Amino acid sequence: MNPRLKALSVHLLTASGAVLSMFAMLAAVEGKWSLMFLWLVVALIVDGVDGPLARRFDVRKNWPTYDGVLMDLIVDYLTYVFIPAFALFKSGLLPGWTGWLAIIVICYGSVVYFADTRMKTKDKSFAGFPACWNMVVLVLFATEPSQTVILLIVILLTITMFTNLKFIHPVRTSRWYELSLGVIILWIALAGWAAWWDFNEGPVAKWLLVLTSLYLALAGIAQQMVPEGIRRVK
16 A cells, blocks of 8 residues: 555544544434443544554645644544543433533633644643543543532633643643553553443452552652652652
């Protein structure tokens, strides 16, 4: 396959995320939350694979007429933000005014964040929470914390989007790369397992899902607190 066709195939792979988001939305409308999350997990895998492929096959050079970054942002807003926010609202995890508040701050804050040209740091991490609401809402479905805890998580993460707190990109941040890659692969496996079993995955899988989520959420902040190159004095 010549380089141009390889580049085009990567764009088409990215575009398939829009179809996956539609499948997820159809499941969500029918209240089939497990099926919805399974489609979102597949979309997350596609999103994790298409970036490295795009860089490997140099899509900007070999098929420049399609804007892969723009295409990726469109799909990400659907799968990372819009559908998870809908699920959080319609599932009853946040009833009444709390649900309305959640979908407003999630949808509004995330679209502003996605448009911010400063969202990436020099080490390919994210400045602020990268609006990965698909991951957050899946964990909330799996753990079912109280309404107050869910609302606090939503508000705090939304505020965090507009700070300089660093969040790693599991497949691009070079520091702790091997560990982060292993954690995100494990997280995806656990998320798929939880959704497959309709969130009756058992306590061990549930706590592993929580622990891997905490690593992904806090690793970047830990890197800020302990800058690279600093050694402990003995």
